[in-house]
Amino acid sequence: MSQVRTRFAPSPTGFIHLGNIRSALYPWAFARANNGVFILRIEDTDEERSSQAAVDVILEGMQWLGLNHDEGPFYQMQRMDRYKEVVRQMLDQGLVYPCYMSSAELDALRERQMAAKEKPRYDGTWRPEPGKTLPPVPAGVKPVLRFKNPQGGSVVWDDKVKGRIEISNDELDDLVIARPAAADSDEIIGTPTYNFCVVVDDMDMGITHVIRGDDHVNNTPRQINILRALGQEPPIYAHLPTVLNEQGEKMSKRHGAKPVTQYRDEGYLADAIVNYLARLGWSHGDDEIFSRAQLIEWFNLDHLGRSASQFDEAKLRWVAQQHMKTAADAMLAGLVRGQFAARGVSLPAALDDGRLAAMCALFKDRCSTTVELADWLGMYVADVIPPAQELAEKLTDAVKPAVAAFARRLADAAWEAPAINQALKDTLAEFKLKMPQLAIPVRLLVCGRAQTPSVDAVLALFERSVVLARLAA
Incomplete structure (x- = not known):
């Protein structure tokens, strides 16, 4: 097998939380376990919802957790010329065609299909076929560009989590791969769409394994068909079940999920978060507590869980406490200094690194976070008021x-x-x-x-x- 190349490709449209970052941990661990390459790609084509603040949380969160990338970050908005170049090639090869159906016509088509209890889908009005006469091109209308999806047959892949998946091509309509160009432009190609950009990125970056959330399963057959039209074999796919919050809902910012950097600020050790996240959907026997090095040694795609995993704050705190117990005292001393600095507390001059490390050694067994450890050590730093x-x-x-x-x-x-x-x-x-x-x-x-x-x-x-x-x- 060629060198393993994985990627994490978040959209910076909201603050990245633990459910999201698990989709970075697994491809990172798989790349490290196989001496491969881990790539970071920022999928920022949704310009209205993307923000630099969200990008910063992605970069900070990954850096804190030690999920260091080997290539990137690549930003899709900076690769638009490349996407358009591939669209032109596909136009020249007859793999893509302009579609002039308006939004109103599409809506009317969908309504008719739903009234007839049919699946709403584009009907191929503008798809060129031998012997077919296309409607007259409406004046002053810029078309979308659609991919000529294969007709007949199926898209089949062996998903490393879900097993064999087969989707009939007749279930897939011709995907829009580029929006209309500006009205005052001579170009026929507008902004390429997400599903198309992903395919070009995976092709150009030589991705061998796509490990991502199962909300992307519906995109996969379309992406496979485009890849094959471009003469590429698709990568191996592993679609991860959802992470649920403690109420059993999909973990999301709307349902109370915290930015991953908040766990850093709350004093959790990065290795504890990595350990806990790894067990939210993957296992190595009955091992609950393990180091980063053990995760890399053991990680494979064969032991990914098929069921949704549920976040459990009490379990996280227990895992965190086990990591605090074995953490190096000198490292904890540095983190505790940071906690006091964040509180605006100056440490006494006599409190050198050696004494602070000794204090950490004495109290760390009682703590899940360095915030709790700093709370304990407050007695050494400031006057106390007994109850x-x-x-x-x-x-x-x-x-x-x-x-x-x-x-x-x-x-x-x-x-x-x-x-x-x-x-x-x-x-x-x-x-x-x-x-x-x-x-x-x-x-x-x-x-x-x-x-x-x-x-x-x-x-x-x-x-x-x-x-x-x-x-x-």
């Missing part, structure tokens, strides 16, 4: 002398977890207390919350002066 009622319940008159004694021991102890732990034990023994009776009020005073990892490990990462000041308060 008044909880503090009143736990810091009783009987416990206050023990807290003061613990503070005195800390003032002289070596500033490391084992020595802090010993000071804690000595204080418990002196006042005949159980661990929670002292540890909880200490946590409340120093950390602002009753639950934390081991008290000695948490306190050792503070500056001694901060701990003593908060206990004294």
